[in-house]
Amino acid sequence: xxxxxxxxxxxxxxxxxxxxxxxxxxxxxxxxxxxxxxxxxxxxxxxxxxxxxxxxxxxxxxxxxxxxxxxxxxxxxxxxxxxxxxxxxxxxxxxxxxxxxxxxxxxxxxxxxxxxxxxxxxxxxxxxxxxxxxxxxxxxxxxxxxxxxxxxxxxxxxxxxxxxxxxxxxxxxxxxxxxxxxxxxxxxxxxxxxxxxxxxxxxx
Amino acid sequence: xxxxxxxxxxxxxxxxxxxxxxxxxxxxxxxxxxxxxxxxxxxxxxxxxxxxxxxxxxxxxxxxxxxxxxxxxxxxxxxxxxxxxxxxxxxxxxxxxxxxxxxxxxxxxxxxxxxxxxxxxxxxxxxxxxxxxxxxxxxxxxxxxxxxxxxxxxxxxxxxxxxxxxxxxxxxxxxxxxxxxxxxxxxxxxxxxxxxxxxxxxxxxxxxxxxxxxxxxxxxxxxxxxxxxxxxxxxxxxxxxxxxxxxxxxxxxxxxxxxxxxxxxxxxxxxxxxxxxxxxxxxxxxxxxxxxxxxxxxxxxxxxxxxxxxxxxxxxxxxxxxxxxxxxxxxxxxxxxxxxxxxxxxxxxxxxxxxxxxxxxxxxxxxxxxxxxxxxxxxxxxxxxxxxxxxxxxxxxxxxxxxxxxxxxxxxxxxxxxxxxxxxxxxxxxxxxxxxxxxxxxxxxxxxxxxxxxxxxxxxxxxxxxxxxxxxxxxxxxxxxxxxxxxxxxxxxxxxxxxxxxxxxxxxxxxxxxxxxxxxxxxxxxxxxxxxxxxxxxxxxxxxxxxxxxxxxxxxxxxxxxxxxxxxxxxxxxxxxxxxxxxxxxxxxxxxxxxxxxxxxxxxxxxxxxxxxxxxxxxxxxxxxxxxxxxxxxxxxxxxxxxxxxxxxxxxxxxxxxxxxxxxxxxxx
Numbered sequence: 001x002x003x004x005x006x007x008x009x010x011x012x013x014x015x016x017x018x019x020x021x022x023x024x025x026x027x028x029x030x031x032x033x034x035x036x037x038x039x040x041x042x043x044x045x046x047x048x049x050x051x052x053x054x055x056x057x058x059x060x061x062x063x064x065x066x067x068x069x070x071x072x073x074x075x076x077x078x079x080x081x082x083x084x085x086x087x088x089x090x091x092x093x094x095x096x097x098x099x100x101x102x103x104x105x106x107x108x109x110x111x112x113x114x115x116x117x118x119x120x121x122x123x124x125x126x127x128x129x130x131x132x133x134x135x136x137x138x139x140x141x142x143x144x145x146x147x148x149x150x151x152x153x154x155x156x157x158x159x160x161x162x163x164x165x166x167x168x169x170x171x172x173x174x175x176x177x178x179x180x181x182x183x184x185x186x187x188x189x190x191x192x193x194x195x196x197x198x199x200x201x202x203x204x
Numbered sequence: 205x206x207x208x209x210x211x212x213x214x215x216x217x218x219x220x221x222x223x224x225x226x227x228x229x230x231x232x233x234x235x236x237x238x239x240x241x242x243x244x245x246x247x248x249x250x251x252x253x254x255x256x257x258x259x260x261x262x263x264x265x266x267x268x269x270x271x272x273x274x275x276x277x278x279x280x281x282x283x284x285x286x287x288x289x290x291x292x293x294x295x296x297x298x299x300x301x302x303x304x305x306x307x308x309x310x311x312x313x314x315x316x317x318x319x320x321x322x323x324x325x326x327x328x329x330x331x332x333x334x335x336x337x338x339x340x341x342x343x344x345x346x347x348x349x350x351x352x353x354x355x356x357x358x359x360x361x362x363x364x365x366x367x368x369x370x371x372x373x374x375x376x377x378x379x380x381x382x383x384x385x386x387x388x389x390x391x392x393x394x395x396x397x398x399x400x401x402x403x404x405x406x407x408x409x410x411x412x413x414x415x416x417x418x419x420x421x422x423x424x425x426x427x428x429x430x431x432x433x434x435x436x437x438x439x440x441x442x443x444x445x446x447x448x449x450x451x452x453x454x455x456x457x458x459x460x461x462x463x464x465x466x467x468x469x470x471x472x473x474x475x476x477x478x479x480x481x482x483x484x485x486x487x488x489x490x491x492x493x494x495x496x497x498x499x500x501x502x503x504x505x506x507x508x509x510x511x512x513x514x515x516x517x518x519x520x521x522x523x524x525x526x527x528x529x530x531x532x533x534x535x536x537x538x539x540x541x542x543x544x545x546x547x548x549x550x551x552x553x554x555x556x557x558x559x560x561x562x563x564x565x566x567x568x569x570x571x572x573x574x575x576x577x578x579x580x581x582x583x584x585x586x587x588x589x590x591x592x593x594x595x596x597x598x599x600x601x602x603x604x605x606x607x608x609x610x611x612x613x614x615x616x617x618x619x620x621x622x623x624x625x626x627x628x629x630x631x632x633x634x635x636x637x638x639x640x641x642x643x644x645x646x647x648x649x650x651x652x653x654x655x656x657x658x659x660x661x662x663x664x665x666x667x668x669x670x671x672x673x674x675x676x677x678x679x680x681x682x683x684x685x686x687x688x689x690x691x692x693x694x695x696x697x698x699x700x701x702x703x704x705x706x707x708x709x710x711x712x713x714x715x716x717x718x719x720x721x722x723x724x725x726x727x728x729x730x731x732x733x734x735x736x737x738x739x740x741x742x743x744x745x746x747x748x749x750x751x752x753x754x755x756x757x758x759x760x761x762x763x764x765x766x767x768x769x770x771x772x773x774x775x776x777x778x779x780x781x782x783x784x785x786x787x788x789x790x791x792x793x794x795x796x797x798x799x800x801x802x803x804x805x806x807x808x809x810x811x812x813x814x815x816x817x818x819x820x821x822x823x824x825x826x827x828x829x830x831x832x833x834x835x836x837x838x839x840x841x842x843x844x845x846x847x848x849x850x851x852x853x854x855x856x857x858x859x860x861x862x863x864x865x866x867x868x869x870x871x872x873x
Contacts, residue, residue: 021480021539029532035577036525038584039498040518 054173060155064145084117085167091126092134100180107183210260210352217253221339228332237323254308280365287371294366297351304341329399368769375435383428389421394490401534423828430821441777443809448597454496461489464565479542487531550622557615609662635668659708670697692831699823706816716809730810764793787812
């Protein structure tokens with residue numbers, strides 16, 4: 001908009017006057033077409049996914065003690081085949097993680113009945129007591145896996161949190177989401193993954 | 205029943221808008237005045253459609269008709285009446301109903317105002333444009349944002365109610381309608397601008413016709429933005445009022461271009477210059493309202509308070525493309541006729557100052573737009589994801605704000621054409637003293653830092669200049685010195701200065717801290733002491749609330765709260781604010797223990813001069829009203845030597861007054 005100003009002003013002052021109006025209009029029009037094209041093709045923010053070398057590959061297994069249960073039960077991702085699993089790397093000190101938490105709660109709750117998808121959180125650089133308290137206060141009944149050495153995060157190539165991976169019922173990574181997830185965005189990913197699978201007949 | 209009524213209303217509105225627009229265009233092209241006069245009928249039907257739609261939805265909300273999906277999602281039996289009424293604009297589909305109702309209202313007033321000139325091509329084309337815009341919004345309600353879809357399967361017996369954040373404060377009932385009155389109001393000047401371009405009557409006539417409309421739209425938008433900031437401050441509890449969030453930017457962008465237009469239009473009225481620029485500004489303002497709707501409604505941007513996401517994006521984007529490319533094509537086509545008859549004589553003149561003002565406002569708008577869409581552009585270019593936040597906006601916009609304050613001080617005293625140094629010195633002397641005095645007082649009270657002191661000083665300077673104008677005008681004309689564009693405008697300027705000073709003070713000198721306090725313990729910050737007294741738990745029908753009772757400075761007790769709504773999982777904080785002329789003490793409850801006697805976590809924020817932000821907004825609204833007040837003044841296109849018409853008994857000038865300019869004019873009336 002700013003260059004429009006200067007251009008139109010030049011139009012007023014240049015003498016002798018030439019037909020600059022149409023030229024300026026065409027240039028400006030092209031600029032706007034580009035902007036509109038970008039807006040039209042932009043991925044909605046709630047389903048922004050990133051490239052990861054893991055996409056389409058079998059998910060690295062996640063094995064570890066859970067934080068939320070008192071008896072220190074073990075979690076094993078490879079035991080959870082047959083449903084979608086959202087692996088969520090998080091910490092209580094990370095504001096976007098706190099922000100996305102209600103979305104995860106709502107997602108998990110909605111899929112609890114059908115049993116077609118579940119969430120597992122992996123602690124990233126945080127102590128277990130804070131995590132326990134965070135889940136007590138903010139809800140969320142899924143397993144939270146402790147990862148004190150950061151080995152799981154390393155396996156998944158996590159660079160920043162929150163970061164989430166969607167694992168399909170066969171144990172393959174179908175999506176990586178950087179930044180906060182939304183309940184609807186996750187559903188969109190699940191639907192897309194189901195559709196991609198069903199034509200080839202490999203699904204369920 | 206409600207669904208049928210509402211759908212009927214939408215269908216009626218859409219049909220009336222489409223048939224009306226087609227009839228008018230045929231009438232214009234075929235030169236059949238009878239068809240043009242029939243536009244009243246179509247506008248009547250359009251109003252009927254919009255009212256029917258609105259009443260059907262309100263009826264559904266009030267009677268708790270949960271068979272409608274919108275009511276099932278946004279209504280609840282426990283929501284109090286006011287918020288239940290306001291639930292109409294708490295989600296996407298309902299806001300489109302409000303939008304189209306307001307738009308048809310504007311169209312109705314336009315038709316009434318120009319009832320004797322419906323056969324005038326300028327009015328005809330403007331009406332056609334407005335009807336097309338209306339048709340678009342009714343189309344949205346029939347297609348992607350249908351508010352009257354019915355629930356599939358079993359009808360729920362109750363709903364979750366509106367978003368908890370939207371039923372927490374009385375301001376929510378007023379902020380969206382105000383904002384929409386502003387947004388939608390810009391349709392009128394835009395339609396006249398397009399009509400002027402199509403008919404080729406690009407002289408100054410259409411400007412005068414739409415001057416007051418633009419002023420009203422701008423005033424409503426201003427009030428809407430200030431109320432939004434106030435709501436954010438009183439409800440969201442993060443202790444701020446402006447976060448450069450895409451939703452906020454969406455309302456601020458048209459305000460910036462609209463403000464630029466209100467200033468530059470005076471240059472065109474007086475000197476016939478800047479025509480391309482003014483038309484572009486109006487088209488840009490309207491386009492930005494549509495772009496803002498797209499950005500906030502399509503979900504392409506991350507936003508803290510994007511209240512809705514839907515498939516509506518494609519429709520709005522198509523409409524935006526149509527508006528922008530259409531306007532650019534029309535302006536390019538008419539560029540030759542838009543040649544201005546004169547040029548600026550001296551940069552140190554009123555028109556020079558307006559030009560500088562416009563460069564600054566356009567730059568401001570560009571920076572805000574860039575900051576809002578740049579993440580998308582960058583991602584499209586190289587796939588990188590970045591987020592642009594406060595630091596960018598603050599760093600880029602503060603210098604512009606300071607420069608604008610300076611211009612506000614100098615511009616009103618500049619004469620048209622050319623100013624002499626002597627005259628400037630004479631007129632600026634005491635405003636400059638006011639500015640200096642303000643800085644000295646501020647420093648004496650302990651204010652430090654370059655930016656706030658500059659803002660205070662220039663603010664004093666600008667306020668001095670504005671008050672000088674008001675004093676001179678009232679001395680000359682008595683109370684009439686307060687009305688009219690120039691004088692009302694000066695009151696708006698005072699409002700802006702008040703806001704600028706409050707902004708500088710509250711952002712530079714605020715203090716915040718978090719305390720963990722047991723009952724009976726106190727803490728202090730920046731000269732204020734708070735004492736935590738205890739918890740209070742209240743369970744109401746639609747929410748359960750925990751309040752912390754906190755005594756501030758040994759005086760009254762305030763109670764910041766955390767409310768839990770059945771529909772939402774996270775508790776919503778409600779800050780409690782002690783408002784005072786010198787500053788606010790802003791309390792938030794951050795964390796509640798399970799037992800009543802344990803410690804709570806409280807947030808304490810001391811915000812100097814925060815209340816003046818809202819007072820400044822009020823002053824701007826009053827000033828706008830005074831500026832739009834019909835009064836005794838000469839038509840701006842008349843020569844200065846023309847006599848001012850005698851005041852009539854009825855103040856508004858008769859609307860049937862003929863437009864004086866010849867077709868394709870560049871000649872002043």
